[in-house]
Amino acid sequence: MSLFPCRQATSGVSSFRTPPLDLTLPGIYDFHRLHNPTHPIFCWDTDDGVHFLTWAKASQGIHNVARRVASAVGSTRTVVAILAVTDQISYFAHIAGIIRAGHCAFPISPRNSDAAVANLLHKAGAKYVLVSGDRAMQKLAQSAQERLDGASVVVLDVPSFKEIFETEPEGTLPDVQDIGRDATALILHSSGSTSFPKPIHLSHRNLVEWGLQPYFGEVDISGRILSNHALPLFHAMGIVSTCWALTTGVILSNFAPKSPPQVPTPESTFESMVASNSQLVFCVPTFLEEWVQDDDKVEFLKKLDAIVSTLDIARFLRLTKVQMFGGAPIRQTTGDALHGNGVKLFPFYGATELGGSSQFLLSKPPDAGWEYFKLSPHTSPVLIPEAGDEAISRLYFKPSPTHSPATLNIELDGERVYDTKDLLVCHPTERGLWKIHGRADDQIMHSTGEKTNPVPIEAVITRHPNIRSAIVFGRGRFQAGVLIEPCTPSLPEDENASFIDDIWPQIEEANKISPSHSRIFKEMIIVAVPGKPFLYTAKGSVRRQNILDLYKDEISALYDLWEVQQQHRGSSNGSAVDLASLEGCISFVRETVRKALQLEDGEEGLGDGDDIFQHGCDSLQAIWIRNEVVGVVRSLGFEPDWMRPSSSNFVYAYPTIAALAQHTFEGCNNSPENSCEGENQLKSDSYEEKTVRKMLGLVEKYSQSFPGHTPGGLALERKLSYSREVFVLNRRHGTLGSQERQLKGFRERGIDAAFLDFGKIRFLEGDLEVEGFGLDGNEVEEMRREVTCVMHVAWRVDFNIGISSMEPLIAGTRNLVDFALSSLHDKPPKFLFASSIGVLRNYPDVFAPEESVSDPKVALGSGYPESKWVAEQLLVRASQETALRPVIVRIGQLSGGRNGYWSPSEWVPSIVRSGELLGCLPRSPGLVSWLPVHTAASAFTEIRGCEEPFLHFVHPAPIPWNDLVELLAEALLVPQVSYKEWLGKLEECKTASTSDLESNPALKLLEFYQSVERLSISEEGEAFGFPRLWTAKAVNHARSLHPPVLQPLDRKDVAAWISYWKSEAAGLLQVPGFDAVQYTETLLTSKRGLRPYLSHGSAAAPSGSSRRGRSGSTKSTRMGSSSAPMSGVSSQIYEQERMWQGVKAQILVVISNLMLWIRLALSLPLRLLANFQSLERST
DSSP: TTOOSSSOSSSOOTOOOOOOOTHHHHHHHHHHHOOOOSSSEEEETTTTTEEEEEHHHHHHHHHHHHHHHHHHHHHSSEEEEEEOOOOOOHHHHHHHHHHHTSEEEEEETTTSSEEEHHHHOOOOOOOOOEEEESSSHHHHHHHHHTTTTTTOOOOEEOOOHHHHHHHOSSSOOOOOSSSOOOOOEEEEEEOOOSSSSOOEEEHHHHHHHHTGGGGGGOOOOOTTEOOTTTTTTTHHHHHHHHHHHHHHHHHHOOOOOOOOOOOHHHHHHHHHHHHHOOEEEEHHHHHHHHHOOHHHHHHHHHSSSSSSOOSOHHHTOOOOEEEEEEESSOHHHHHHHHHHHHOOEEEOOOEEETEBBBBOSSSOOOOOOOOOOOTTTEEEEEEEEEETTTEEEEEEEOOOBOOOOOOOEEEEEEEEEEEEEEEEOOOOSSTTTEHHHETTOOOOOOTSOOOOHHHHHHHHHTSSSTTEEOOOOOOOOSOEEEEEEEEEETOGGGGHHHHHHHHHHHHHHHTSSSSSGOOOOOOGEEEETTTOOOOOOOSSBBHHHHHHOOOOOOOOHHHHHHHHHHTTOOOOHHHHHHHHSSHHHHHHHHHHHHHHHHHOOOOSSSTSSSSSSGGTTOOHHHHHHHHHHHHHHTTTEEEEEEEETTOTTTTSSSHHHHHHHHHHHHHHHOSSTTTTHHHHHHOOHHHHHHHHHHHHHHHHHHHOOOHHHHOOOOTTTTTOOOOOOOOEEEEEOSOOHHHHHHHHHHHTTTOOOGEEEETTTTEEEETTTTTTGGGHHHHHHHHHHOOOOEEEEOOOOOOSSSSGGGGHHHHHHHHHHHHHHHHHHSOEEEEEEEEOOOOOOTTOSEEEEESSOOOOOGGTTTTHHHHHHHHHEEEEHHHHHHHHOOEHHHHHHEEETTOOOOOTTSSOOOHHHHHHHHEEEEEEEEEEEOEEEHHHHHHHHHHHTTTOEEEESSOOEEEEHHHHHHHHHHHHHEEEEEEEHHHHHHHTTTTTTTTHHHOOGGGGGGHHHHHHHOOOOOOTGGGGGGOOOHHHHHHOOGGGTTTTTSSSHHHHHHHHHHHTSSSSSTTTOOOOOOOOOHHHHHHHHHHHOOOOOOTTSSSSSSTTTSTTTTOOOOOOOSSSSSOOOOOOHEEEEEHHHHHHHHHHHHHHHHHHHHHHHHHHHHHHHHHHHHHHHHHHHHH
C-alpha cells in the first residue's frame, strides 16, 4: 500500500479489511464475502431506524443473481444488458451478479428511446437483456426488439429485492476462470446528446482503478455513510460510488427498497439523507439549488456546516459534518451561498471514459474558492495551453500504473492518450488548482447533468439573414438560452421585441434538431447591445467565453427574471379548465376544436378520433386552436413549449381531439412526481421517431391481404380495343364539375379545349378512399372490363398537415391497387404512380438511383413526401405479392409548357420578376434539371409498357444555372450579381406593403431564398438545393426524354417563358420592347448558348460524384414538424406539384392525340379497301 498516499480503513473501522487491488471484480466480491462479512455496503432509513445490508447479505444476493444468469445464459462469455426501473440495491446486485457469473453487464438508461436501445443492443452485441416487470420497460424492450431486424435478444425477468437477498443460497459459485483484468466487465453508454448513445467498454482494471481515487485524497472515508440516493447505476456517477464501496469500505445510503422504487426528488433525497445519518452526499447540482432556497436550511447550515431540511432539525444535530459535491456545474450564486455559509463543497470532475479524476476527498475546500479542484495524483494528466491564452489549457490523460483511460482517442507526442476536449483555467496564484472553463467542442453541461451541444443549434440560428452570430449559453443552469448579435449592431433597444419576433421562426427551426432539454424558449433570448459588440478571432470565429464573460450580468439577470415569471404564472384564463385529468383535457380540446370549426352544440359529424383536417380544418383554424391551447395551458402554470417546442403548430402533429387531448395531458402532468413512466416515454419518443413509426405502420396497414388477380378471359376478345376510352376520375368540387375544371385548366395553359369534346373521354367524380370510389356499381364494372392502364396522378398538396391527415390518400392508393387486381383481363392493368422528388429530400448521396428507398427518414419533413413514400412502399409490396407491376415515377422540377405557361407565383418566375424590380438577377452554383411540362406529360404516357418499377422524370441533360440566368438577364436588360448581393437587395424590401408584396412575389418566398443562401452547393450539385436524380432507366423507356426529341433548355424556352409572363394573362413582367422572335433569332447569330452538363442517364457519374452535391455537407432533416412553414426544398416541391397539375392536362392531350391516331390507323385499311373497290368498279 506504499503506493497510496491516503490509506483507507485506518481510522478504527475494525469491520473492514481493504482488498488486494490487483484482483478482478469477482475476486473482490468474494474477498468481501470471506473477509468483510459484517461490514455494511448499503444502508437505508426505516421507521425503526437505519437498516444496514452487510457484505455477507450482499454476497448472497450477488451469487443468487449470478446463479440465475448462469442458468439462463450459460458459461460462454457474453453481454447481458439491463433495462430496469428498480431500487438501487437490487440494481447493484444485478450488475455484480452478471459480472460474478463471468459475463459483461450493460446497464441501459430507461430514458432512451426504443431506437436508441435497439442501437445500443446491436452495437454492444447483447444477446440477453434483464427487463423489469413494469409496463413502460416491457413496452420499451418490445419496441426495441422489433427494431433489431430479426436479431434475437432473449428477455429475462428481473428478480425482486426479496428474491435476491432473502432466498437461501445454494452454495457458493466456483471461481470465475480465464478472465483477465483487461477483459470488459461493464459497458456504460454516453448521453446521446448529439447522436445515438455510444457504448463505452470498461475493463476490470478500469473499475478497480476508479476505486483508487480516495486512496489519493486526504480523508479516510472507510465506514462513513455516503448519500447515493440520486445517482442511477446506469450512469458513471453511480458506478463510481459503488467502486469506492468495493475498495474503501464507504457505506452507501439509498432509499428503502420497494417496488416501484422511490423517485429521487430534492425533498425525498434530503429526508432520507438525514434519516440515514449520511456524512457525505453525492448528488446533482439541481438538488443543491433547491435546498439552498430554504431560509431554515441556510440558518442551520451556518451552525452545522451542513445542508439540511426543515423536517426534523433536532435529529439532524446528531450528524457530524456533511460534505457536498456534485457531478455537473453548479451555478455561481448557489455555490457562493453554500460556501459562504460554511458548507464543505467540492466540485467533482470525471468522465465515463476516465472515472473520477479530481482529487477526492480533500480535508477542506481550497481557500481560493469552492469552484477550484485538484486533479487526482493517481491520474497522469497533460495540460496544453490554448493558443492565444496561456491561462486556459486543454486536458488530456495518459495511461499510468494507477489509471488507465477506457478510451485512447488521439495520439499526442507519439503516445496514445485520451482527449477530454475540456478546457481548464488555472488559478492565478495557487499552482495545481483548476476550474472548468468550457469545452473545446463547446458542449454545455446543465445543472440537471444533461448536455447541450450548441454548435448545430447556433448554425441553424445564424442562417437568418438578420443574425450575424449566436452563442448558446446555460452552463450550470437548468435550461439553455441564446445571445444574438444582429447584423445591424446599432439596433435600438426598444426594437428588440420586434427583432425577436422576426427571428423566432429560425429559433424554432433550431429547436427541431435539439433534444428537449436544449430547446430555446422565447424568453431566453438576449440581443447584443451596441456598447458590447461580439469579439472575433483573426479567423472570424467568435470568442465564445470572452463574450459570455462580457454578458454574464445580462445572462444572470435573464435567469433571475425567468424564475420570477415562473413563480407568478397562472391567471384566470384557464381557471375553469381541468387539465389534471385526461377527461378534462378531452373536454377542453373538444370544446376548443368545435369552436374553431364553428360547429354548433349537439351538431354531429366530428368524433374525438376523427382527423380534423379531413373535416375542413384549415391552417388559420389550426393556428387558432394552437393559440387557445397554449394560452390556457400557460395560464395554468405550464410552459407550452415543454409539450412540443420543436413544432410551430403541434395541432398538425396531433390532428384528432383525442390525440391533442392526450398530448396536452402529458405535457401538463408528465413530471417525475406524477408519472415516471410517462416522463420516460415522453423523453424517449421524439417526433421524428413517432413519424417514422407512423410511416412504417401505414405501410403495414395498407399492405395486408392483397386480393388475388382472377382474369376474366377477355384478352383475345378485346385485343384490338386500343385506348377506346379514357376515364378521368376527379374529386368532387363544390361548384365546378370535373369537365369544367379541366376546361379551365386547358385554357390557362393554352391547350386546345376541343380535345375535351372527344367522345372517348369520360369525366367521373368520386372518392378514391371509398370502396367502389363512390361510383355507380355499373360504372365500376365497366371500368373493370375496359381499363388497361391506371394513372394515379392526384395527391393533396399541403405542406402543413402531418402524415396522419394524409392517410385517406394512402387508403385511396390501396383501393386503386385492389381495383387493378380485380380487372377481368389476363393481366392487371399497368399502374403508373406519380410520386415526387420530395421522397428523396434527405437522400445522403449526390445522385439518387431509380430504385426503392426503404429508409423512411429520406422523406421526413412534412406529410406530403412522407405519404408519397408510404404509397411507394405500398406499391412495392403489391408488386412482390401480386401480379401487379406498378411503375413509380418521381417527378422533379417542371418548367413552362409549349406556350410558356409557368405560374407567376412559383419560385423561378418570382426571381425573374425580382430582377425587373431590383435591377439585377442572381448568379449561383449548380445545375438545373428542369423538364418542360409537356415533355413530362408525353413521357408519362410512353412508359405504359415499361417493366421498371422506378423512374425519374428530370431533364437528363442539365445546364448550369448561371448559363440560364445569363439569358434571363439579357432579356430583362439587367446585370448579374452574386446570390448574396441579390438576396441583400431583396431583404431591403422586407418591410414592404401589401401592394409591394403583390408586385414582388419573391418577398413571399423570402424564407426559401434565405435557406438556399445557407446551403453549400457545388457546381456539380443541383441548384437551389434539389437532390439530383439518375434518369438512365427513364430515358431508356420514354422517347420524349431522348435527344434529339428533348433538347437542353435554351433561348427558345426562355423566350416562351418571358412571353407568357409579360402576357395579360400572367401580368408578371413588363419588359418593354421585348420581342420573342428577335430574341430567339439571336441564337442563330450568337455562338454562345446554354451548355448541357452531363446526362444523368449516362453510365458514369459526373466527375466528383462520389462527393456530395453540397461540398460534403449532409442535408439535414428538417424534422420536428409537419406544420413548419414551407421553406427550402419543401417550397420547391410545392411549386413542382403545382406545375404537375399542368402535366395532368397535357397527359389528356397526348392520350387524345394518341387515340385519334389509333382510330385513324385502324380505319385506314377500310378506306384503302373502299378505294380499291371504287377503282375496280371504274375499270
